[in-house]
Structures are given as structure tokens and as C-alpha cells.
Amino acid sequence: MAELTYRDxxxxxxxxxxERDENVVxxxxxxxxxxxxxxxxxxxxxxxxxxxxxDTPISEQAILGAAMGAAMTxxxxxxEIMFSDFLAVCWDIVAxxxxxxxxxxxxxxxxxxxxxxxNGAGSxxxxxxxxxxxxxxxAIPGIKVVAPAFPADVKGLLAAAVRDPDPVLFFEQKSxxxxxxxxxxxxxxxxxxxxKVLREGxxxxxxxxxxxxxKSLDAAAILEKEHGISATVVDVRSLVPLDTQTILTEIGKxxxxxxxxxxxxxxxxxxEIVSIAAEECFWTLDAPMVRxxxxxxxxxxxDKLEDATIPSVERIVKEVSQKMD
Amino acid sequence: xxxxxxxxxxxxxxEIDIGRETRMELxxxxxxxxxxxxxxxxxFLQNLIKGTSHLxxxxxxxxxxxxxxxxxxxxxxxxxxxxxxTLARGASMAGVLGELMGRECGxxxxxxxSMHLTDVSKGAMGSYAIIGAHLPVAAGAAWSAQYRGTEQxxxxxxxxxxxxxxxxxxxxxFAAIWKLPVIFVCENNLYMEYTxxxxxxxxxxxxxxRASAYGLEKIVIDGNDADEVYKTAVKFMDRARKxxxxxxxxxxxxxxxxxxxxxxxxxxxxxxxxxxxxQDPLKRYRSxxxxxxxxxxxxxxxxxEAMRKVDEAxxxxxxxxxxxxxxxxxxxxxDGSTAWRN
Numbered sequence: 001m002a003e004l005t006y007r008d009x010x011x012x013x014x015x016x017x018x019e020r021d022e023n024v025v026x027x028x029x030x031x032x033x034x035x036x037x038x039x040x041x042x043x044x045x046x047x048x049x050x051x052x053x054x055d056t057p058i059s060e061q062a063i064l065g066a067a068m069g070a071a072m073t074x075x076x077x078x079x080e081i082m083f084s085d086f087l088a089v090c091w092d093i094v095a096x097x098x099x100x101x102x103x104x105x106x107x108x109x110x111x112x113x114x115x116x117x118x119n120g121a122g123s124x125x126x127x128x129x130x131x132x133x134x135x136x137x138x139a140i141p142g143i144k145v146v147a148p149a150f151p152a153d154v155k156g157l158l159a160a161a162v163r164d165p166d167p168v169l170f171f172e173q174k175s176x177x178x179x180x181x182x183x184x185x186x187x188x189x190x191x192x193x194x195x196k197v198l199r200e201g202x203x204x205x206x207x208x209x210x211x212x213x214x215k216s217l218d219a220a221a222i223l224e225k226e227h228g229i230s231a232t233v234v235d236v237r238s239l240v241p242l243d244t245q246t247i248l249t250e251i252g253k254x255x256x257x258x259x260x261x262x263x264x265x266x267x268x269x270x271x272e273i274v275s276i277a278a279e280e281c282f283w284t285l286d287a288p289m290v291r292x293x294x295x296x297x298x299x300x301x302x303d304k305l306e307d308a309t310i311p312s313v314e315r316i317v318k319e320v321s322q323k324m325d
Numbered sequence: 326x327x328x329x330x331x332x333x334x335x336x337x338x339x340e341i342d343i344g345r346e347t348r349m350e351l352x353x354x355x356x357x358x359x360x361x362x363x364x365x366x367x368x369f370l371q372n373l374i375k376g377t378s379h380l381x382x383x384x385x386x387x388x389x390x391x392x393x394x395x396x397x398x399x400x401x402x403x404x405x406x407x408x409x410x411t412l413a414r415g416a417s418m419a420g421v422l423g424e425l426m427g428r429e430c431g432x433x434x435x436x437x438x439s440m441h442l443t444d445v446s447k448g449a450m451g452s453y454a455i456i457g458a459h460l461p462v463a464a465g466a467a468w469s470a471q472y473r474g475t476e477q478x479x480x481x482x483x484x485x486x487x488x489x490x491x492x493x494x495x496x497x498x499f500a501a502i503w504k505l506p507v508i509f510v511c512e513n514n515l516y517m518e519y520t521x522x523x524x525x526x527x528x529x530x531x532x533x534x535r536a537s538a539y540g541l542e543k544i545v546i547d548g549n550d551a552d553e554v555y556k557t558a559v560k561f562m563d564r565a566r567k568x569x570x571x572x573x574x575x576x577x578x579x580x581x582x583x584x585x586x587x588x589x590x591x592x593x594x595x596x597x598x599x600x601x602x603x604q605d606p607l608k609r610y611r612s613x614x615x616x617x618x619x620x621x622x623x624x625x626x627x628x629x630e631a632m633r634k635v636d637e638a639x640x641x642x643x644x645x646x647x648x649x650x651x652x653x654x655x656x657x658x659x660d661g662s663t664a665w666r667n
Contacts, residue, residue: 025472051472054503056499057495057498057499057502059461059495059498059499061457061461061491061492061495061496062461062464062492062495062496062498062499063461064461065458065459065460065461065462065464065465065492065495065496066461066462066464066465066468066499067465068461068462068465069402069450069461069462069463069464069465069466069467069468069469069479070465070466070468070469070472071465072445072450072451072462072465072466073400073450073465073466073469073470074469074473075468075469075472075473077465092455092458092492093458093461093462096454096455096458097453097455097458097459097462101451102656102657102658102659103436103656103657104433104436104437104441104443105433105436105437105441105443105445105451106432106433106434106436106437106652106655106656107655107656107661108433108443108444108445109443109445109450109451110659112659141657141663141665142657142658164659165658165659165660166658166659193667240665241664241665241666241667242665242666242667243666243667244666244667245667276666
């Protein structure tokens with residue numbers, strides 16, 4: 001096991017798949033010699049050359065359109081959209097074209113492509129470069145949605161996404177890029193659609209995604225130590241497909257559910273999980289379910305304001321401990 | 326096909342002679358496209374075709390010209406006005422009419438409808454209902470051909486209204502910088518849906534006048550002349566196959582009917598349609614065939630044969646059952662399923 005940063009795990013995952021399959025190509029803005037604005041793709045251009053690692057103009061519709069056209073004709077493109085907010089610029093290609101083509105063509109066209117993008121807050125970039133938008137994608141039938149929290153998952157799930165015959169939107173949490181973690185050496189391929197139980201407790205279940213997984217783990221440690229509350233923490237990892245089995249099983253064991261998400265309050269993925277739990281394991285619940293989210297506001301930029309907007313460890317501790325009283 | 330492509334000298338455009346067989350193929354195609362779309366209109370009136378539909382009556386020379394010039398493994402990308410382009414690649418006519426009627430025999434099993442006709446087995450890589458969406462997609466297919474060195478070409482048809490969409494400009498720039506083997510074909514039928522294109526566009530030729538912005542030559546052709554379309558297609562597809570990069574062609578034409586089923590086209594000035602009916606591509610092509618030595622009987626035979634084919638396809642489509650409800654739950658994902666959770 002090597003210790004890699006989350007950002008290096010991105011490059012490792014891409015390199016692993018490009019080495020394996022000549023049809024895997026990579027395109028996006030500043031991904032070539034520059035190594036990506038987040039330096040998540042350093043070394044790929046040198047290793048695979050400009051034929052396979054292609055810098056594009058700032059043309060998000062062209063990037064994803066080209067990825068789609070290439071995918072339907074034999075390539076397996078990985079396309080980078082620099083900030084997930086920019087998906088809005090090419091949402092037609094994502095929501096109307098990539099997601100729907102297989103169904104509309106009665107299975108004639110497969111689109112084995114991956115859209116990678118940097119998601120989420122924590123960098124003081126303001127409301128147009130900080131959003132967590134995985135819930136936008138989750139609402140559209142036909143596209144898989146993955147959001148890893150650990151470097152090992154980045155490599156393994158990215159490899160799984162590249163090998164998947166369906167289009168995958170891969171949300172990298174930009175605040176996690178510097179985070180280090182153990183990553184299996186050699187070929188590492190994970191499985192899409194599997195949640196992970198990271199900590200087992202007996203009093204409540206916290207279901208989280210991406211950066212919120214780390215905050216939930218920190219909160220769980222404090223809850224245990226300072227409040228005597230023992231919490232299970234589940235990392236969802238993949239919103240589509242969704243591992244409801246693991247989530248419902250863990251809720252059933254503790255009888256209490258908290259979801260922690262970066263999305264603004266309305267229609268975040270936590271609402272879907274709460275709704276599934278209400279329909280399918282209501283009688284195992286001991287108390288109302290609680291969603292911990294950002295408020296329904298655009299994200300502010302200043303340190304204090306951004307920190308106060310996104311769920312923090314302190315807020316998770318506070319909300320859980322108060323509701324558990 | 327008896328097309329002979331002769332090069333005058335290296336680097337210069339080829340001279341193209343159109344032989345008798347190719348001419349017959351061009352006429353046959355135009356007849357079938359015309360009769361099939363007219364049939365679609367009749368089926369609407371009988372309420373056998375639901376939803377909406379966008380006919381390209383009067384624009385057949387463009388689909389036919391390219392359809393005949395393309396290699397079987399080339400790719401076509403077209404718009405929601407895509408019946409003709411799909412048929413011109415050799416897609417089953419019963420499959421097209423069946424899809425319009427929502428039948429099981431439809432190209433998409435009834436799940437796509439008029440605006441999404443696709444037949445991958447014939448290189449018809451989709452009809453796209455969002456204006457401009459498919460231009461970057463065609464560029465991507467061309468990239469794939471270039472990457473694998475297959476000398477395939479992607480041909481992308483769209484209307485004049487598309488030229489004011491951002492994706493048009495993104496795709497043109499993208500294709501130009503990567504020298505992709507893609508031919509963008511603007512079918513300028515003078516109307517952006519219901520509105521005259523010149524009233525909403527800063528330049529006279531919405532596509533061709535912008536070509537130079539991407540380092541491409543200005544090409545305006547008579548889109549109602551199948552020979553001219555065919556020659557242009559052969560010339561620029563040949564260049565694209567050899568690494569010469571993309572082309573943007575503006576083909577001037579006119580749709581005989583309104584924008585869609587619901588539109589009688591009453592916004593058009595008096596006399597305009599009549600003027601263009603004189604330029605009807607089928608009428609003109611028929612006269613030319615007679616001029617170059619075809620006899621009346623041959624043409625009549627071809628016309629009867631095309632009509633027979635349309636009749637047969639109509640009957641096949643009508644006889645096909647409506648899709649079973651089990652089709653609803655198929656093909657969101659590659660494993661055939663629609664499951665989003667375990």
C-alpha cells in the first residue's frame with residue numbers, strides 16, 4: 001500500500017486505465033502539460049502524450065459532446081469539467097443526450113464515458129465555483145453518479161467508472177484533494193453501487209458522502225467521547241446506483257438516521273434516503289429522521305461565512321446530540 | 326457505384342463525373358424520401374402517427390446527395406427533421422414509419438419517436454431534438470475515426486437556426502483545431518422554425534459567412550440540386566478522409582411544409598412557396614435525367630417502384646403490433662435494466 005493524496009489517486013486511476021486500454025482517452029481544459037488546475041492529472045500528458053491526453057478549448061459543450069460521439073464509436077473517453085458548477089453550461093449534453101440516448105435508441109447506442117469534475121466547497125471560491133451539485137445529476141435517469149471520500153476509493157471507483165459500459169459522472173471533492181490515504185498498489189478496481197460502513201455504533205446511523213464523510217467520522221468520535229453517543233457512519237460513495245440495502249440495514253440496527261450533505265437543503269440526496277427509509281423501514285425507526293444540509297442559499301465566499309454555511313463537525317455533533325436527548 | 330474521382334494534380338480538388346448508375350441512385354433516393362414523407366403526412370391525417378413530426382419535403386436533394394456519396398461505415402448525425410437523412414443511409418422504411426406510428430417494428434421499438442430516429446447498423450448515429458446538440462457529438466465521432474485511423478467521416482446535418490446556438494461555434498472551433506474528419510452541413514431553408522432566418526441573424530449566409538472564423542472556406546451550394554450536393558459531398562469527404570480536416574457547407578433549400586405538423590406555414594410571404602416549388606429538387610432532377618438521355622419509361626418505372634416500396638413499408642408498419650409494456654423497463658443501462666438501487 002502506498003500513501004497517496006486524493007489528487008494523486010485521480011492520476012493513478014486514470015493512468016491505470018489508460019495503460020490497460022488503448023481506447024481510453026482523456027480530454028479537458030488545462031489537463032495536458034499544465035497537469036490540471038487542481039494538479040490532479042499531473043504526469044499523464046508526459047506519459048501518454050497529446051494523442052491520448054488532449055487539451056481542449058474552454059468549450060464545455062464541445063468537450064462532453066465530443067466525449068459522447070467518441071464513446072458511441074468505440075472509444076472510452078474520460079472528460080474533465082473543471083468545476084462541477086460548469087456542468088450547467090453543458091447540461092443539455094449531460095441530461096438530454098448522454099443520459100437518454102441508450103433508452104431512446106432502444107439500446108442501440110452505448111456510452112461508456114466518464115465525466116470527472118471537482119465538486120463542493122471549502123476553497124472560498126464563491127457561489128459559482130463551490131457548489132455540490134451531485135443532486136442535479138441524481139435526478140436524471142440514465143447516468144451513474146459517484147462521489148468518493150478516500151484516495152483508495154478515488155482510484156478504485158474511477159477505474160470501475162471507466163470500465164462501466166454506462167456513462168458515469170464522477171464527483172471529486174475539491175476540498176479533499178490534499179488529503180492522504182493508503183491506496184492499494186498495482187491494479188485496483190472497486191465496484192460501483194456499494195456503500196461502506198466506516199464505523200459501527202449502536203445509537204444512531206449517520207449517512208454521508210464525500211467531504212461530509214470525514215466530518216461525520218470526526219463528529220462521531222466527539223459524540224462518543226463527549227456525549228456517550230455511539231454512531232454508525234456510512235459512506236454512500238455512489239448515489240446511482242444506490243446501495244439502499246446497506247443503508248437500510250444500518251438504519252435498522254440503530255433506529256435513528258441522520259444524513260449529512262453539502263447540497264443546499266431542497267432536493268438534496270439526503271431527502272431521497274430519508275424518503276426511502278420512511279417507506280421501507282419506518283417501523284424500525286425510534287425517532288424522526290434528521291437531514292443536516294447547507295441552508296438553501298448560494299454559497300458565500302468569505303472564510304467565516306462559507307464555514308458557517310457548510311455542515312461542520314461542530315454542527316453535526318450539536319444536531320445529533322440535541323436530537324438524541 | 327460508378328463514381329470516378331480524378332485528381333488534376335496533387336492538392337487540387339478532384340473532378341467528379343456522375344455516371345448513370347449514380348444518377349439513378351440519386352433519383353431513386355429522392356423519390357423514396359419524398360414519397361415516404363408524404364406518406365407520413367397522410368398517416369398523420371389518419372391519426373396513425375401521433376406526437377409531432379418535422380418533414381423535409383423539398384429538401385431531399387441534400388440527404389440523397391450525401392447518402393449516395395457516403396461510405397457505408399461513415400456516420401450521419403441529424404436533427405429532429407431527420408427522416409430523410411436516416412432513410413438515405415439505408416435504414417428500413419418500415420422501421421421509420423413503424424417508429425413514427427409507435428409500433429414494435431420501429432427503429433427504436435417505439436421508444437424514440439420521430440425526432441430520435443437512429444440505425445447504428447447503417448451508420449445513422451441519431452437524430453437530435455435539441456438544436457445544436459449533435460454538432461459536438463459528430464465532432465467526437467470524427468475524433469474517434471481520426472484516433473483509430475479508419476478514414477471514416479462524420480456528416481452532421483442541421484438547420485440555419487442552429488448557427489446562432491453556442492454549440493455550433495464550439496463544435497466548429499473544436500473540429501478545426503483538431504482537424505477532424507467531420508462535414509457540417511447547414512440546410513438553409515430560410516426559416517428558423519417560424520421566423521425568417523435573416524431577421525434574426527447578423528450575416529447573410531448564417532453558416533458560410535462564419536466559416537472563415539474557423540479558418541474554413543466559404544461554401545454555399547444549391548441544395549436543391551442533387552448532383553451539386555453529391556459532388557460537394559464527395560470532394561470534401563474525400564479531403565476529410567485524407568486528413569484535410571472539416572468543412573462547413575451551406576446548402577440553400579426550402580421546406581415545402583411548415584416547421585412541424587402543427588404549422589401550416591402561413592407566415593410565409595405570398596408567392597414564395599410557389600417560386601420554390603419551381604425549384605423542387607425532384608422536378609429539376611427529373612428534367613435533367615431526361616436531358617442527359619434517360620427515357621420517360623425508365624423514370625416512370627422508378628417512380629412506380631418507389632411508391633410500391635412506400636406502400637409495402639406502410640403495410641408492414643401498420644401490421645406491426647404496438648410495443649409490449651415490458652419495453653418500458655429496458656435499456657436505461659447497458660445490462661438492459663433500469664435499476665438505480667439494490
